[in-house]
Amino acid sequence: MDLNAGKVLSGSDIAEYHRSGAHSPLRIFDHAEAAALRGSIEAMERERGPIFTENRPRPGDPIQGSYRFKSHLLFKWLADVVRHPRILDRVEELIGPDILCWTTHWFIKEANSPQYVSWHQDNNYWGVETDDLVSVWLAVSPSTIESGCLRILPGSHKAAAMEHVDTWAKDNMLTRGQAIAEVDESKAVNLELDAGEAALFDYRLAHASNANVSNDRRIGIGLRYVPPSARQVLADWDSASLVRGVDRCGNFELEPEPTRDFDPAAVAFHQKADAEQRKVYYQGAKAG
Numbered sequence: 513m514d515l516n517a518g519k520v521l522s523g524s525d526i527a528e529y530h531r532s533g534a535h536s537p538l539r540i541f542d543h544a545e546a547a548a549l550r551g552s553i554e555a556m557e558r559e560r561g562p563i564f565t566e567n568r569p570r571p572g573d574p575i576q577g578s579y580r581f582k583s584h585l586l587f588k589w590l591a592d593v594v595r596h597p598r599i600l601d602r603v604e605e606l607i608g609p610d611i612l613c614w615t616t617h618w619f620i621k622e623a624n625s626p627q628y629v630s631w632h633q634d635n636n637y638w639g640v641e642t643d644d645l646v647s648v649w650l651a652v653s654p655s656t657i658e659s660g661c662l663r664i665l666p667g668s669h670k671a672a673a674m675e676h677v678d679t680w681a682k683d684n685m686l687t688r689g690q691a692i693a694e695v696d697e698s699k700a701v702n703l704e705l706d707a708g709e710a711a712l713f714d715y716r717l718a719h720a721s722n723a724n725v726s727n728d729r730r731i732g733i734g735l736r737y738v739p740p741s742a743r744q745v746l747a748d749w750d751s752a753s754l755v756r757g758v759d760r761c762g763n764f765e766l767e768p769e770p771t772r773d774f775d776p777a778a779v780a781f782h783q784k785a786d787a788e789q790r791k792v793y794y795q796g797a798k799a800g
C-alpha cells in the first residue's frame with residue numbers, strides 16, 4: 513500500500529475539519545504496521561500488567577501510577593509514532609510548521625467491557641489555551657460501532673462552552689467521569705476506524721464513545737498537537753515534545769526524546785510531567 517499517495521489533506525478536508533471540527537478517516541499505518549504497534553503494546557502489558565489503563569482516583573485518593581499519559585516519553589516505538597511524517601504532514605496543514613506534541617492518552621477498552629466515555633469537550637480540562645489543538649486519535653485495533661468508536665457532535669467546537677458535571681461513574685474512562693449536562697444524541701456521528709486509521713478533531717469538539725460489545729479489545733491513543741504559541745493556564749509549569757520545526761515561544765519545557773524504551777533521562781522527566789499533568793486534570797474537581 514502506498515501510504516504516501518495523497519498524504520496531505522485536500523482543501524475540502526481542511527474545510528471539513530474547520531466546519532465540523534473533525535476529519536476522518538485517514539489511513540496512517542497499514543495493517544502490518546498497526547499489528548506491529550499492537551504487538552509492542554501487548555508485549556509491554558504482558559511484562560508489566562495493565563499499565564495503559566488506570567484506576568481513576570476520587571478526590572483525596574492517592575494518585576494511581578500508570579503509563580496512560582505521556583508514555584511517548586517511555587516507549588521508543590511511541591516516540592516514533594508521535595513524530596511520524598504521515599501524521600505530522602497532516603497536522604502541519606492545520607496548525608503550521610512548528611509543532612509540539614503536548615501529550616498522549618491511551619483509551620483501551622477490553623473486549624465485552626462496560627467502559628465508555630461520556631460526552632465532553634477536552635478544552636475544559638486541559639488548561640491549554642490555543643485555537644489550534646488537534647487531536648489525532650489513532651486506532652490500533654478496529655474501532656467500530658460495536659467496539660465503541662468515537663462519536664462526535666459536528667460543529668460543537670464553535671458552540672459556547674457547554675456545562676459539564678463530574679459524575680465519577682465507575683465505568684467512565686475519563687479522569688473524573690466528566691459529562692456534558694445535556695446532549696442531543698440525535699445529532700451524533702460515529703467515526704468508525706480500521707486499525708491503522710486515525711481521526712483528526714479539534715479539542716473543543718464534544719465527543720464520547722459507547723461500551724465495547726465486540727470480542728476484541730478496542731485500542732486507541734489520542735496524540736495531542738499544538739503550535740508553540742499555546743500556553744498552559746492552569747499550572748506554572750508544563751512540558752511538550754518539539755516534534756517538528758522550531759519553538760520560538762518557550763511556553764513549555766521541551767521534553768527529552770527517548771533513545772530506547774525506558775531511557776532513564778526520559779523516565780525521570782515522565783515522572784514529573786505525568787504528576788503535573790494529573791494535577792491539571794483534577795483541578796476544580798467536585799466530589800461525587
Ligand SMILES: O=C(O)CCC(=O)C(=O)O
Pocket residue numbers: 619629634647649660661662719720721732734
Ligand atoms: O477513546 C475514546 O473513546 C474517547 C477518546 C477521547 O475522549 C479523546 O481522545 O479525547
